[in-house]
Amino acid sequence: MRAKSGASPAPPEKQGQTTFFRKSGTDHVFRKNVVCPCFCSRYNVVGRWGRICDGILVSRVFNFSAGPAVLPEEVLQQARDEMMDWHGSGMCVMEMSHRGKEFISIADQAEADLRDLLAIPDSYSVLFLQGGAIAENAIVPMNLLRGKTKADYVNTGEWSKKSIKEAKKFCTVNVAASSEDKDFTYIPEQSSWKLSPDAAYVHICSNETIGGIEYQWTPDTGDVPLVSDASSHILSRPVDIAKYGLIYGGAQKNAGPAGLTLVIVRNDLMGHAMPMTPSAFDFKLQADADSMFNTPPTYAIYIAGLVFQWLKKQGGLAAIEKKNIAKAKILYDYLDQSKFFRSPVRRQDRSRMNVPFKLADEAQDDAFLKAAKDAGMVQLKGHRSVGGMRASIYNAMPIEGVQRLVEVMRDFEAKHG
Numbered sequence: 001m002r003a004k005s006g007a008s009p010a011p012p013e014k015q016g017q018t019t020f021f022r023k024s025g026t027d028h029v030f031r032k033n034v035v036c037p038c039f040c041s042r043y044n045v046v047g048r049w050g051r052i053c054d055g056i057l058v059s060r061v062f063n064f065s066a067g068p069a070v071l072p073e074e075v076l077q078q079a080r081d082e083m084m085d086w087h088g089s090g091m092c093v094m095e096m097s098h099r100g101k102e103f104i105s106i107a108d109q110a111e112a113d114l115r116d117l118l119a120i121p122d123s124y125s126v127l128f129l130q131g132g133a134i135a136e137n138a139i140v141p142m143n144l145l146r147g148k149t150k151a152d153y154v155n156t157g158e159w160s161k162k163s164i165k166e167a168k169k170f171c172t173v174n175v176a177a178s179s180e181d182k183d184f185t186y187i188p189e190q191s192s193w194k195l196s197p198d199a200a201y202v203h204i205c206s207n208e209t210i211g212g213i214e215y216q217w218t219p220d221t222g223d224v225p226l227v228s229d230a231s232s233h234i235l236s237r238p239v240d241i242a243k244y245g246l247i248y249g250g251a252q253k254n255a256g257p258a259g260l261t262l263v264i265v266r267n268d269l270m271g272h273a274m275p276m277t278p279s280a281f282d283f284k285l286q287a288d289a290d291s292m293f294n295t296p297p298t299y300a301i302y303i304a305g306l307v308f309q310w311l312k313k314q315g316g317l318a319a320i321e322k323k324n325i326a327k328a329k330i331l332y333d334y335l336d337q338s339k340f341f342r343s344p345v346r347r348q349d350r351s352r353m354n355v356p357f358k359l360a361d362e363a364q365d366d367a368f369l370k371a372a373k374d375a376g377m378v379q380l381k382g383h384r385s386v387g388g389m390r391a392s393i394y395n396a397m398p399i400e401g402v403q404r405l406v407e408v409m410r411d412f413e414a415k416h417g
């Protein structure tokens with residue numbers, strides 16, 4: 001929304017606690033000033049973020065979507081600034097040949113930054129692929145069975161179930177452990193896992209986006225490679241990559257837009273794909289071609305690269321983890337003392353990224369969603385398979401968004417609890 005044409009916006013008029021900004025004859029009502037990380041004027045609009053930046057009034061909701069999800073505003077602004085002419089090339093990144101020097105520099109930088117952030121050892125390859133995590137459910141067995149006929153899977157929820165179903169097309173699946181007995185509200189202790197010594201790999205979903213459970217520990221699978229679907233918490237915390245054979249994830253939660261799949265794979269596990277593996281999904285062919293065996297998702301790689309740089313500016317993954325712990329604590333602390341809202345997940349297995357919660361009276365779900373929407377908060381409805389609510393609070397969700405959510409929950413409980 002353009003606040004006004006011309007050089008600078010009309011200065012806001014202060015009236016007590018409330019500040020008004022006049023936009024083409026319309027009054028926008030703002031509450032208390034808050035500091036904008038990019039040093040432009042930023043106001044907390046009633047129910048929404050309002051920001052006046054370069055004469056443009058930008059209005060943003062707090063987006064709790066599970067994915068595609070909120071991206072850092074600085075990244076969106078940089079993409080906007082570079083849209084027509086990337087670094088003097090006279091082209092938008094979308095218009096660049098993936099084989100040109102400009103795009104190759106973007107992809108190289110993105111890979112270098114990702115390696116840096118996750119401290120990825122040289123003995124691992126980073127692949128920028130397509131097809132999403134669901135495609136990886138097939139691509140992983142095709143590449144990693146390496147002549148074996150069995151793989152172990154741990155079943156902790158909806159995304160594990162999908163991985164298991166797909167893997168069964170390629171091999172015998174041994175479900176080594178499952179939390180289905182308690183509606184996937186916990187992660188089975190490793191001591192209860194029944195691993196097979198002849199498995200080609202052990203597959204986990206390290207953060208179940210729908211159920212809201214997250215491994216706070218790394219399984220020890222000995223010499224059998226550990227494979228993780230980390231779609232919904234990759235880059236939210238440091239990870240010891242050396243403990244895994246392979247980590248994959250769709251980018252559209254914490255790393256960028258949909259269309260890009262990140263794969264981090266130990267080099268010795270590549271080069272043994274089943275003969276029927278489509279070439280574009282053969283990890284070795286892709287690694288040898290720097291992920292350009294086919295045209296990669298160029299714009300998604302560029303945006304992910306900007307997200308990686310943003311993460312480095314935040315202080316890297318240890319710093320972002322601290323912020324994520326603080327954000328999740330605000331929400332769980334409130335849930336644990338509330339008599340109206342509750343978390344269904346066992347404490348030690350709760351996800352910092354996806355927080356499902358239930359109202360004491362399901363008949364009030366729609367009223368709560370409306371109250372949240374009126375306060376500028378969207379996408380809080382839980383996944384259709386489990387119902388209730390879910391707040392996804394990825395890296396780019398500011399702490400103010402979580403604070404606002406708790407405020408609205410508290411008000412709602414006072415009125416309806």
Ligand code: PMP
Binds near residue numbers: 133230
């Ligand atoms: N795994 C997990 C943990 C997910 O959260 C998702 C997406 N919500 C998927 C797999 C599927 O991803 P995609 O649709 O990008 O293939």
